[in-house]
Amino acid sequence: MxxxxxxxxxxxxxxxxxxxxxxxxxxxxxxxxxxxxxxxxxxxxxxxxxxxxxxxxxxxxxxxxxxxxxALPFFDQGGYFPEWDESPRDAKALWRHIDKIARDDHHLNVTSFLEHPQAHRHFRHGRGRIGDLFTGGTGRLRQVEHYQRETGQANSASCFNLVGAAQVGKSSLTGMRLLHxxxxxxxxxxxxxxxxxxxxxxxxxxxxxxxxxxxxxxxxxxxxxxxxxxxxxxxxxxxxxxxxxxxxxxxxxxxxxxxxxxxxxxxxxxNPSALTDEIAQKEGWTFGVV
Incomplete structure (x- = not known):
């Protein structure tokens, strides 16, 4: 290394x-x-x-x-945004997709993306608004997040949950705009x-x-x-x-x-044992989780 x-x-x-x-x-x-x-x-x-x-x-x-x-969860449902024809196929396409929809939002915000009629369906929003495709409970998780929980290394939250002090969805989506x-x-x-x-x-x-x-x-x-x-x-x-x-x-x-x-x-x-090439390209991984 x-x-x-x-x-x-x-x-x-x-x-x-x-x-x-x-x-x-x-x-x-x-x-x-x-x-x-x-x-x-x-x-x-x-x-x-x-x-x-x-x-x-x-x-x-x-x-x-x-x-x-x-990135967002992909493998649990075979895509980032099931039922959306424009759902990207890998993480870099996801970054590009979010940035394109939110391109007019100042300060790398993602308001326009979250208000998009197809994207909106997948998130738990504030003020009791819940998309019809939000899975409920903790929300969808990436492979690394499932692995963290199973091995007791961490207890990550779902990016599809935008409510509460511990929510990480908005920070992650704005970060994806920056990465693009x-x-x-x-x-x-x-x-x-x-x-x-x-x-x-x-x-x-x-x-x-x-x-x-x-x-x-x-x-x-x-x-x-x-x-x-x-x-x-x-x-x-x-x-x-x-x-x-x-x-x-x-x-x-x-x-x-x-x-x-x-x-x-x-x-x-x-070189995490659970990280495959496909996971790397579609969902990424958290450095330090082995």
Whole structure:
């Protein structure tokens, strides 16, 4: 497995505002503690896209983790959107499809996509609106999400559920728009091969990193300096200078960047036994789930 010199974690957000407070970016290099990159006033999704394009231009050896799902479930029903003739056949076509329908939505939002009469049918929306093809319960899951639950490694939510504090659907769909806009400037594993040099992007789940850092299941969030110090100490990483605010977006990003640095050289994480070529192209995989 190749070596990376720098590691970044992007805690993402699907909020409709231009500059969601939920976006946090942390980077760690060969030496020292992880550090937050803090723009003024807050990150926008297009800011993150521009930052990634600059990383691509400089070809920095950086592994970049995004806390979102990079595709929707496919294998459970033989397609992303059953009964929709235009349902894409693989993840990159899915990214393109979402971005095309939502192309007039500002800030990489996905309102137009979710209001599309065919897409709308598959999601659980707010205010009691439930699409007639939403499966109920937890909603549909990808193969990696079923595997996480079966092996006790994580408890991911369905991207088709757009309701509640734990919903990840909107953040994942906006992230898919960003991945399409990158247009291959940075390879995205496992859809693309890991390059011999330069940056690469992976899907991460910050809870996996938090558990590796000693956080208890069900209480993985860190919201103070003492908790951050304890987690980073477990990862053999120095603690950064005092933060202005210890929100869980910032601490998730810092802890996960440190975890990525520690674990990225582990070949098992790049070769999960349950990951097939077809799963890789249609649903992707969460880095760190083995």
């Amino acid at each position: 190749r070596n990376f010199t720098h590691f970044a974690c992007i805690d993402w957000s699907g909020a409709r505002t231009e500059r969601p407070k939920g976006i946090a970016v942390a980077v760690i290099g060969p030496e020292g503690p992880p550090a937050l990159i803090i723009p003024d006033p807050h990150w926008s999704r297009t800011d993150v896209l521009d930052w990634l394009l600059r990383i691509a231009e400089t070809q920095q050896d950086m592994l970049i983790g995004f806390d979102l799902s990079m 806009r990158l247009d291959g400037a940075i390879p995205v594993w496992p859809f693309d091969l890991v390059p011999d040099h330069g940056p690469a992007i992976v899907e991460i789940y910050t809870t996996v990193a938090a558990l590796a850092a000693g956080q208890p299941k069900g209480r993985s969030k860190v919201r103070d300096r003492a908790g951050l110090k304890q987690a980073l100490t477990r990862l053999n990483t120095p603690i950064p200078a005092r933060l202005a605010r210890y929100d869980d977006h910032s601490t998730d990003a810092l802890i996960t960047a440190a975890w990525m640095k520690r674990e990225a050289g582990n070949p098992a994480l790049w």
